[in-house]
Amino acid sequence: MTKDSSGDVRLSGISKTYGAFTAVHPLDLTVPQGSFFALLGASGCGKTTTLRMIAGLEEPSGGTVSLGEQDVTNLPPYKRPVNTVFQSYALFPHLDIFENVAFGLRRRGIKSVKKQVEDMLELVQLGEQARKKPHQLSGGQQQRVAVARALINHPKVLLLDEPLGALDLKLRRQMQLELKRIQTEVGITFVHVTHDQEEAMTMADTVAVMNAGRVEQLGSPADLYENPRTTFVANFLGTSNFIEAEVDTRSGDEIVLRAGGGKLVLPGARCSAPAAVGGKVLVGVRPEKISLTHADEAGGIPEGRNRITGRIADSSFIGVSTQYVVDSPVCPEFEVYAQNIDRDPRLVPGAEVVLHWNPAHTFGLDAAQSLLAGTTGSAGIETVAEEAAR
Numbered sequence: 501m502t503k504d505s506s507g508d509v510r511l512s513g514i515s516k517t518y519g520a521f522t523a524v525h526p527l528d529l530t531v532p533q534g535s536f537f538a539l540l541g542a543s544g545c546g547k548t549t550t551l552r553m554i555a556g557l558e559e560p561s562g563g564t565v566s567l568g569e570q571d572v573t574n575l576p577p578y579k580r581p582v583n584t585v586f587q588s589y590a591l592f593p594h595l596d597i598f599e600n601v602a603f604g605l606r607r608r609g610i611k612s613v614k615k616q617v618e619d620m621l622e623l624v625q626l627g628e629q630a631r632k633k634p635h636q637l638s639g640g641q642q643q644r645v646a647v648a649r650a651l652i653n654h655p656k657v658l659l660l661d662e663p664l665g666a667l668d669l670k671l672r673r674q675m676q677l678e679l680k681r682i683q684t685e686v687g688i689t690f691v692h693v694t695h696d697q698e699e700a701m702t703m704a705d706t707v708a709v710m711n712a713g714r715v716e717q718l719g720s721p722a723d724l725y726e727n728p729r730t731t732f733v734a735n736f737l738g739t740s741n742f743i744e745a746e747v748d749t750r751s752g753d754e755i756v757l758r759a760g761g762g763k764l765v766l767p768g769a770r771c772s773a774p775a776a777v778g779g780k781v782l783v784g785v786r787p788e789k790i791s792l793t794h795a796d797e798a799g800g801i802p803e804g805r806n807r808i809t810g811r812i813a814d815s816s817f818i819g820v821s822t823q824y825v826v827d828s829p830v831c832p833e834f835e836v837y838a839q840n841i842d843r844d845p846r847l848v849p850g851a852e853v854v855l856h857w858n859p860a861h862t863f864g865l866d867a868a869q870s871l872l873a874g875t876t877g878s879a880g881i882e883t884v885a886e887e888a889a890r
């Protein structure tokens with residue numbers, strides 16, 4: 501049996517300009533049938549524009565959109581096997597839940613809608629609520645009605661534009677799992693737009709990180725997190741520490757770098773920069789990969805680990821972990837997350853420490869880019885924590 505590709509979304513050189521401004525640069529992208537795909541990026545990077553071009557709500561300035569084998573670039577929205585769920589779910593306030601979901605079927609002149617609507621309400625776990633009006637439901641329930649109302653038309657592709665944006669953090673987490681369950685159950689292609697990295701990572705099989713109208717990197721959540729190819733991706737997905745280093749030697753799969761007075765080892769396969777001997781590389785390492793040892797105990801650190809020295813500037817107890825900020829000659833604010841298992845009581849601000857990690861957990865990036873790309877404040881990015889604090 502050949503694989504069903506009727507729900508593939510294929511974008512070939514698709515672009516959108518508004519006068520002199522380019523909202524989406526020519527973009528090539530294939531979303532395979534049945535996958536949960538997320539477009540992730542900060543406000544204004546072109547996510548909605550891309551989604552609207554797939555839906556046919558926006559005319560591309562160039563390029564083509566195909567669904568399965570069919571080029572739909574010139575088809576109006578209602579002729580595309582696609583449905584969209586928006587942030588404002590816009591349910592019909594005067595119709596009950598049943599009729600809201602039945603709407604698409606009735607409009608197509610289908611008379612016996614009962615079974616289909618009931619199945620759909622079952623899928624989104626709202627069977628009991630069929631005769632309520634939208635205002636009698638919670639935000640999360642209303643959002644599920646919007647999903648049911650779109651799915652009942654049996655689209656090949658469901659497009660979701662920040663569908664959980666209006667919900668509070670806790671409900672949003674719940675709905676993320678719910679949407680993922682629904683997608684697995686119906687098995688159709690979901691293209692989900694969000695600016696929330698945790699949301700994209702929780703839900704999607706594949707994430708495209710967008711930055712200023714371009715897809716900067718595409719991959720599975722784990723791959724993007726472990727192997728970011730730019731500082732933007734490294735900072736936008738979680739937190740990264742960077743050390744500017746110079747290539748000392750290369751042998752086999754190992755790159756040895758000089759930073760400050762010391763040496764660091766980087767696996768060649770994890771370096772996306774050219775890394776010629778004498779050239780510069782940004783050495784990256786995630787905060788949870790690092791161990792912190794009091795300087796007095798440094799003799800006990802096993803051989804072969806990457807190590808730098810520093811002084812604890814700040815520490816915050818988070819419960820599952822303690823987050824340290826360490827000032828080091830090679831990096832002013834090194835972040836380290838330590839699980840709270842056996843805490844050394846000497847690890848307090850002012851303490852001299854050695855930070856050490858397995859060289860395999862190091863990644864290397866091109867040094868000719870801003871260390872701050874993709875961080876909070878550099879592009880108006882809100883973190884989940886900030887949002888929760890509001």
Ligand SMILES: Nc1ncnc2c1ncn2[C@@H]1O[C@H](COP(=O)(O)OP(=O)(O)OP(=O)(O)O)[C@@H](O)[C@H]1O
Nearest residue numbers: 518521523541542543544545546547548549550695
């Ligand atoms: N009709 C328009 N005319 C001119 N510029 C537009 C128009 N629509 C969108 N833009 C611009 O295109 C860029 C991308 O917009 P888009 O709505 O795709 O962003 P987004 O990634 O969805 O952002 P957000 O997360 O805030 O929804 C923005 O800079 C926006 O101002």
Ligand SMILES: [Mg+2]
Nearest residue numbers: 547548549661
């Ligand atoms: Mg948008």
